[in-house]
Amino acid sequence: MNYDKVLASPVVSIPPSGIRRFFDVASTMQGVISLGVGEPDFVTPWNIREASIHSIEHGRTHYTSNHGMPELRELICEYLSRRYGVRYDLSSCLVTVGASEALDLAFRALLNPGDEVLIPAPSYVSYAPCVTLAHGIPVAVPTYEEDAYALRADVLESFLNERTKAVILPYPNNPTGGIMTRPQIDAVTRVLSGRDVVMIADEIYSELTYGGTHESFAKGMEDRTILINGFSKAFAMTGWRLGYACGPKPLIDMMVKIHQYTMLCAPVMAQTAGIEALKDALSSDFAQVRAMRNAYNRRRLLIYEGFKDMGLPVFEPRGAFYIFPSIRETGMTSEQFCERLLKEGRVATVPGNAFGDAGEGHIRCSYAASTDNIMESLRRIRVFLNHLN
Ligand SMILES: Cc1ncc(COP(=O)(O)O)c(C=O)c1O
Structure with a gap:
């Protein structure tokens, strides 16, 4: 052959x-x-592992709802609201197999062949290949050390055109360690306002900022942001493969369709562990x-x-x-x-x-x-x- x-x-x-x-x-x-x-x-902290072991011992080994367990989705929405002032409801929240699946679903739900996705550079290795696999075109938007690797609104603006479908907002950033302040975020969202460009905020490192709390791109921008996060980094849960996407319902509904046919649901053991992780964090001030x-x-x-x-x-x-x-x-x-x-x-x-x-x-x-x-x-x-x- x-x-x-x-x-x-x-x-x-x-x-x-x-x-x-x-x-x-x-x-x-x-x-x-x-x-x-x-x-x-x-x-992974012991209480999280124990909750999952306990659920397996009690025979919780079946599929969950495609969206993810309602209790987990409720906790995710509460967490995002309390921690970052971001407001999504249960129907706008999808539990995924890591932030990785959420990214893939977002690209596949949004992109037609030839659509461009703007990606601050340098950035996480997976964005550009996943955009290509979804038949889109990844476009690198440079960030500079003299700007502490924050995405500059004027630089972003110079890359926008009628083919731009989405912008990835990967902060805190892998590999640079750059973060975005509220005024910098506001400048970026101003440039995007009035355009049909979706913001894909990958905030998987949101719990890991030093000297100040994380500012979310989705705050006040819930209607145009797919917010992606997960349990891998904050809760030391990389191997559990648990993440989520929250966003405008019309977009999340399309992502759920793909997830339904390709993944069915995130592992029930991981979802049970995620419930314990968030319950414990919310009740113990993290x-x-x-x-x-x-x-x-x-x-x-x-x-x-x-x-x-x-x-x-x-x-x-x-x-x-x-x-x-x-x-x-x-x-x-x-x-x-x-x-x-x-x-x-x-x-x-x-x-x-x-x-x-x-x-x-x-x-x-x-x-x-x-x-x-x-x-x-x-x-x-x-x-x-x-x-x-
Ligand atoms: C920026 C970024 N996004 C997403 C991921 C993938 O996270 P997950 O383990 O939740 O799939 C990583 C993993 O290193 C990452 O660095």
Whole structure:
């Protein structure tokens, strides 16, 4: 069979993930410390695990409603309202298999062939490929370190045209650690007002901001925003695969249709765990989430000071758990740097170009790693840099 003939061209056209490629190499090597993976090193809090175990013991092993369990959706709406002043009701909330499924559903529900989606760059690796798979055209909108990697309204405006269907608003940002302030958000929403352009706010890192609470793009903009969030980062629940999308009912209804036929529902065990996560957080003033955030904050300062001491130009991240130092001065591309650092220094990081061309000249390090591992990686990176000089 001629496989080139049978494969769908959008799939053939997208590159394999630049992150995975590195980890496949790293996993075959001894003694490597990874600052690569974007996931909490904490185990899911015990009360959350226990609630799920308990439900399995009691035989809750069946499909749920396509939308997700009503109790969970109610809690999600209460959480968004209390925490971020965002108001969606139950019928506008869909529980998904991670924020990942919610993103995919949003693109598939919105895009006709040739529609453009504006994506601040650098950004999360999945946006552009998922837009392509949904037959849309991803368009990178640059963000700049001198703006603390916030999306500038005037820059965004210069990319808008009659083909623009949606804008992704990925803050706090992976990989830069940039966040958006309320005045910056207002400037962006002003530019979009009066246009049929949907805002897709990926706020998966909303609980991880340092020095100030997260501002949601959906606040006051519920009628034009698909708000995507989930349990992976805030509650250390990456493996449970639980997320959600809230948005205007006509859009969520279409997303539910796709979800109905392709996924049926998110796993019931994960949904039960999500109910416990939100109930506990809402009744304890987010004590466990806060404890994890405080730990990330200490590590953030440690790694930031470490890179500064080495003399690498580095932006102080304000959210998520990544830092994005510049390695331009070494004269290497980000891939060359990461490959040599992995082989010679035994530290796994992610080349900035995995996040689009705008990320070239940088590396992404995750500080969701233990303090010991962060300190040892900093030592190894320093030795590696000294050998270069
Ligand atoms: C910005 C961003 N959005 C979405 C996701 C996917 O999250 P989930 O585990 O909920 O699918 C990630 C994972 O790293 C991410 O960094």
